[in-house]
Amino acid sequence: MNKMIARLLMVAFCSALVPAAAHADEPSEIRFATEAGYPPFEFLDPSGELQGFDIDIGNEICKRLQAKCVWIDQSFDSLIPGLQARKFDLANSTMTATEARARVIDFSEPMYIVPVRLAARKGSGLEPTAESLKGKRVGVQQGTTMETYARQNWANNGVTIVAYPSYTDAFNDLAGGRVDATFQEAQNAIEGFLSKPAGADFELTGSTVDDSPILNEPIAMGIRKGNKKLKKTIDEVLREMKADGTMQTFADKYFQKENIRIAP
Structure with missing residues (x-):
């Protein structure tokens, strides 16, 4: 086809x-x-x-x-x-x-x-908190609950939120060092990035965000x-x-x- x-x-x-x-x-x-x-x-x-x-x-x-x-x-x-x-x-x-x-x-x-997790370079130790992500750039997809959560909880606390049309673009920028982490459903990070050659030096990091209604609906x-x-x-x-x-x-x-x- x-x-x-x-x-x-x-x-x-x-x-x-x-x-x-x-x-x-x-x-x-x-x-x-x-x-x-x-x-x-x-x-x-x-x-x-x-x-x-x-x-x-x-x-x-x-x-x-x-x-x-x-x-x-x-x-x-x-x-x-x-x-x-x-x-x-x-x-x-x-x-x-x-x-x-x-x-x-x-x-x-x-x-x-589905649980939501950060993906970042191996050994980064990043957690999905404003304190841990302060000074970092985090990629999300436009219009998602992950973007909403990140802007509500991190953007006013020294974290730069970068929104993309798709997570493919976010993962490309993560691999290229243009963002420090991406924030998405865990399995999407695995299938869309971590299981591929470009994602070999990256991993899911930090805990699952389970205290937010917007991410657990x-x-x-x-x-x-x-x-x-x-x-x-x-x-x-x-x-x-x-x-x-x-x-x-x-x-x-x-x-x-x-x-x-x-x-x-």
């Missing part, structure tokens, strides 16, 4: 795993938006095909609903405006269901929770405000996938055990 086409659109026609009558108001097509630069959640494989944990979840939803999956790749910070503009039906891109976001969009049933799919029929249908399928072990099976495929927890 042409790589450019794959970045814009991937269509999956899937057979049903459950009878069509099992879900109310089933859509015939579901348009998912994602930012395909965040492995292992969503990424392009060497052939340009869209892959990842969130992609498997979305494709499974379409399979169970006998719906056509349409995948649209765009920047993370454009997902909420795109939902509001009706450019797609669901934002499925490791989006934390924060209170602030819930004021402008709705969210699906919670899917999973579950990941969910974003839905346009008022789209109650779609929300009801998606919630039903997600609950099924958690109950029958499908969600955990997908998690085991992509994550180290300590780096994800399926939401209850």
